Amino acid sequence: MESPKEQSSYTVEQLVAVNPFNPEILPDLENYVNEQVTSQTYSLDANLCLLRLYQFEPERMNTHVVARILIKALMAMPSPDFSLCLFLIPERVQMEEQFKSLIVLSHYLETGRFQQFWDEAAKNRHILETVPGFEQAIQAYATHLLSLSYQKLPRSVLAEAVNMDGASLDKFIEHQLKNSGWIVEKENGSIVLPQNEFNHPELKKNTSENVPLEHIARIFPILG
Amino acid sequence: MTTTYDFEDAPTNYDDVQRQGGQDAVYDPNFVPDSVKSFVVHMYRHIREKNVYEIHQMCETSFQTLSERLFKDTPWPSVEAIAPYVDNDHVFCLLYREMWFRHLYARLSPTLKQRIDSYDNYCSLFQVVLHGVVNMQLPNQWLWDMVDEFVYQFQSFCQYRAKMKNKTEQEIALLKQNDKAWNVYGVLNFLQALVEKSTIIQILEQEKEGLEQFTATDGYDYSGGSNVLKVLGYFSMVGLLRVHCLLGDYHTGLKWLQPIDITQQGVYTSVIGCHIATIYHYGFANLMLRRYVDAVREFNKILLYIYKTKQYHQKSPQYEQLLKKNEQMYALLAVCLSLCPQTKLVDESVNSQLREKYGEKMMRMQRYDDEAFGIYDELFSYACPKFITPSAPSFEEPLVNYNQDAYRLQLKMFLYEVKQQQLLSGVRTFLKVYSSISLAKLANYMEVDEPTLRTILLTYKHKTHSVGSDGKIISNADIDFYINNDMIYVVESKPAKRYGDFFLRQIAKLEGVINDMDRIKLE
Numbered sequence: 001m002e003s004p005k006e007q008s009s010y011t012v013e014q015l016v017a018v019n020p021f022n023p024e025i026l027p028d029l030e031n032y033v034n035e036q037v038t039s040q041t042y043s044l045d046a047n048l049c050l051l052r053l054y055q056f057e058p059e060r061m062n063t064h065v066v067a068r069i070l071i072k073a074l075m076a077m078p079s080p081d082f083s084l085c086l087f088l089i090p091e092r093v094q095m096e097e098q099f100k101s102l103i104v105l106s107h108y109l110e111t112g113r114f115q116q117f118w119d120e121a122a123k124n125r126h127i128l129e130t131v132p133g134f135e136q137a138i139q140a141y142a143t144h145l146l147s148l149s150y151q152k153l154p155r156s157v158l159a160e161a162v163n164m165d166g167a168s169l170d171k172f173i174e175h176q177l178k179n180s181g182w183i184v185e186k187e188n189g190s191i192v193l194p195q196n197e198f199n200h201p202e203l204k205k206n207t208s209e210n211v212p213l214e215h216i217a218r219i220f221p222i223l224g
Numbered sequence: 225m226t227t228t229y230d231f232e233d234a235p236t237n238y239d240d241v242q243r244q245g246g247q248d249a250v251y252d253p254n255f256v257p258d259s260v261k262s263f264v265v266h267m268y269r270h271i272r273e274k275n276v277y278e279i280h281q282m283c284e285t286s287f288q289t290l291s292e293r294l295f296k297d298t299p300w301p302s303v304e305a306i307a308p309y310v311d312n313d314h315v316f317c318l319l320y321r322e323m324w325f326r327h328l329y330a331r332l333s334p335t336l337k338q339r340i341d342s343y344d345n346y347c348s349l350f351q352v353v354l355h356g357v358v359n360m361q362l363p364n365q366w367l368w369d370m371v372d373e374f375v376y377q378f379q380s381f382c383q384y385r386a387k388m389k390n391k392t393e394q395e396i397a398l399l400k401q402n403d404k405a406w407n408v409y410g411v412l413n414f415l416q417a418l419v420e421k422s423t424i425i426q427i428l429e430q431e432k433e434g435l436e437q438f439t440a441t442d443g444y445d446y447s448g449g450s451n452v453l454k455v456l457g458y459f460s461m462v463g464l465l466r467v468h469c470l471l472g473d474y475h476t477g478l479k480w481l482q483p484i485d486i487t488q489q490g491v492y493t494s495v496i497g498c499h500i501a502t503i504y505h506y507g508f509a510n511l512m513l514r515r516y517v518d519a520v521r522e523f524n525k526i527l528l529y530i531y532k533t534k535q536y537h538q539k540s541p542q543y544e545q546l547l548k549k550n551e552q553m554y555a556l557l558a559v560c561l562s563l564c565p566q567t568k569l570v571d572e573s574v575n576s577q578l579r580e581k582y583g584e585k586m587m588r589m590q591r592y593d594d595e596a597f598g599i600y601d602e603l604f605s606y607a608c609p610k611f612i613t614p615s616a617p618s619f620e621e622p623l624v625n626y627n628q629d630a631y632r633l634q635l636k637m638f639l640y641e642v643k644q645q646q647l648l649s650g651v652r653t654f655l656k657v658y659s660s661i662s663l664a665k666l667a668n669y670m671e672v673d674e675p676t677l678r679t680i681l682l683t684y685k686h687k688t689h690s691v692g693s694d695g696k697i698i699s700n701a702d703i704d705f706y707i708n709n710d711m712i713y714v715v716e717s718k719p720a721k722r723y724g725d726f727f728l729r730q731i732a733k734l735e736g737v738i739n740d741m742d743r744i745k746l747e
Binding site: 020021022023044045048049051052055056057058078079080083084086087088090091107110111112113114115145146148149150151152153154157160190198199200201211215216218219222 | 416685
């Protein structure tokens, strides 16, 4: 009776850090996936740990949980988390219908095809709606990618990428104006995105000539 | 210091030849040739006296020479047969068996029973080390070989187990009965326990603050303690990187390596096999994570190192393995550079080797037609780790082989990535020759409509910008761009010349030369 109590004094993150190769933490990790979904948090390390345990004992795999992990991984774009998860999921499992759809969705996101992505997502609402924050996460990825690429872009291009128009798009832009430094041009409604080193390369700091102190420290004996 | 061993100089006696040399000779595990007697006696003494140099010589040279001469296609004498010559020393016997099995795996094909026995031997050996009753000082080379061999035999076992089709009933019964042998949990837990128990991560942390010495002494302990647990723990981090690569978990693999700063020299560079294994797996994992620049940078460094030092390793028993990994890393470098052109990161001599080996293939890979995918497939298959399926078979009829499953999955995923990038080399060709170009014009050149071109450009941005381990976005593009409404502006990144490091190296070199000159006494 003592051990479960003892265990519960650890957080799941700690379990993953201290004892990742223990089959007994599998149920904790599964619960943790559900917790991530409801509380809109995310832990790649814990989820990879669970996928690894499934890989060690395929008979314990719960495909429902796997689907949730994959949706969370899509939401982590632009990080390659979706591929990192797929590397651990056997091919025959990937053949299941729900996973095939998620793979197609990932493909559209990876190749910047937002229009196709939103069309396909609409067809899979029943899977995606179970994970709160999905749309917002993809919209955040879309705006991230746009701001790496554009200084200024037409409203229509933005509308397509975030899948919004009319009043909801106005509201979205309004929010970005206030919080992220977007500017809307008066004459044609084009959107000026905030500057970063990727859309304004002149901002890129020249860090190449910084030599860390440890490196110089190695020749101190010589200099002295 | 210069002890001469009779087993190296003395002519092989008739008895040895007759018993061991002939093709049809029967292997008698209980027969111990004089040369082996002398070998174990000396080895035992050197271990007790903590004579690391002599132990190293015996492992690297004498053991190989004897194996070549007497045990070309038979195992060494059994541990029971040599035990009387070494006071039946428990730990020495474990070490002897470790070498015994390593030799067997290298030269013969182990039976299932032998695989299981070898696992048991590693368990006993690691238990002894973990419980801290070891007072030995062993060469880094040997300690690396232990971790390396442990992971290799695990991988080999997974491959063997997955070939279910032609297993005999006895083999299957034995497999079922010994389900703990080479169990993935067991293997990973041993490696992790060695890392934990050795407190190597804390030691490396404290070393940065000058509170501890590890790297400076190459991991050896000159104050009378043992280096075994510490160094095994250190190498186990590389072992864990490797196992995770074999499983396809590249992210976690790299996390295990993090305590080792691979931009610097370290204990991992003190053993060439470890140096190569570390960089090979680091580079491969980064390739799969799309951090091409990190992969290219480290591949370049190690390939240059091998290029310059190859001749010193010719006599090493690991030489063949070294050459093979060298070739594989050139193949991986060709893949990285085809996906992410970065010639400025590659040293001249590495580049000319690369062109010689893969120049023509790399040209064809740029075309992204079926033939090009074929070459990506070929190079990946040639150079990837031997992926494993870690789970036990179901043992239900019909028995099927699943030893290729893991490899096929990783290959498929990799080629999928390549296909997603197939239009990028085309767009790059145009970006290279313009400083600015309108979307309409480029769309026209590329024979696509404007919305499609926008998606291609977004893909280019996404695929050339990776997310670093700290979550920061890193550009891997040598040609980049930004769009202002309908115009594309091209940015060519200037190579970062590292004068600082260059001067540091030259200062150290000059100091060395001056010291040498000071030592010369002129009459």
